[in-house]
Amino acid sequence: MIDKVAWIRLENGRILSTRSHGKSVYYIPGGKRESGESDTDTLVREIREELDVTITSASTTHVGTFQAQAHGHPNGTTVRMTCYAADYEGTLTPSSEIAEVIWLTYQDRGSVSPVDQLIFDHLHEQALLD
Numbered sequence: 394m395i396d397k398v399a400w401i402r403l404e405n406g407r408i409l410s411t412r413s414h415g416k417s418v419y420y421i422p423g424g425k426r427e428s429g430e431s432d433t434d435t436l437v438r439e440i441r442e443e444l445d446v447t448i449t450s451a452s453t454t455h456v457g458t459f460q461a462q463a464h465g466h467p468n469g470t471t472v473r474m475t476c477y478a479a480d481y482e483g484t485l486t487p488s489s490e491i492a493e494v495i496w497l498t499y500q501d502r503g504s505v506s507p508v509d510q511l512i513f514d515h516l517h518e519q520a521l522l523d
């Protein structure tokens with residue numbers, strides 16, 4: 394089980410997503426918990442690493458926890474994404490490992506990983522994602 398914390402950032406009915414160099418599938422920003430870290434610790438650290446902005450810890454709101462086959466891993470490897478909405482400070486600036494930052498809608502569901510498809514379904518049902 395891969396344990397990840399992810400940032401659900403919705404603006405104008407679109408969700409902030411990233412694509413790493415050499416990949417064709419978009420990911421919701423976030424990453425793996427390191428030992429002893431809280432959800433918020435992981436979220437703040439990973440989002441600073443990926444996008445050079447500071448998540449406002451006090452604003453984090455749990456959106457849901459979703460799990461599915463981990464993209465790019467052998468069959469049977471599961472990724473669990475604990476998802477939070479949160480405000481941030483700074484200017485979104487992709488790190489060198491990120492090729493593209495993009496705002497996706499539900500129409501892009503076919504271009505995201507299996508766990509993100511579950512998240513897209515949830516957000517669309519809640520009328521948060523266009």
Ligand SMILES: Nc1nc2c([nH]c(=O)n2[C@H]2C[C@H](O)[C@@H](COP(=O)(O)OP(=O)(O)OP(=O)(O)O)O2)c(=O)[nH]1
Pocket residue numbers: 395397399419420421422423424425426462463464465466472506507508509
């Ligand atoms: N961040 C993120 N990871 C995702 C998403 N969807 C999805 O299947 N994953 C998967 C991809 C990998 O199969 C799995 C774990 O990735 P990995 O173990 O290769 O992660 P990594 O070394 O790059 O670690 P990290 O930077 O994310 O902490 O997480 C997503 O939307 N966002």
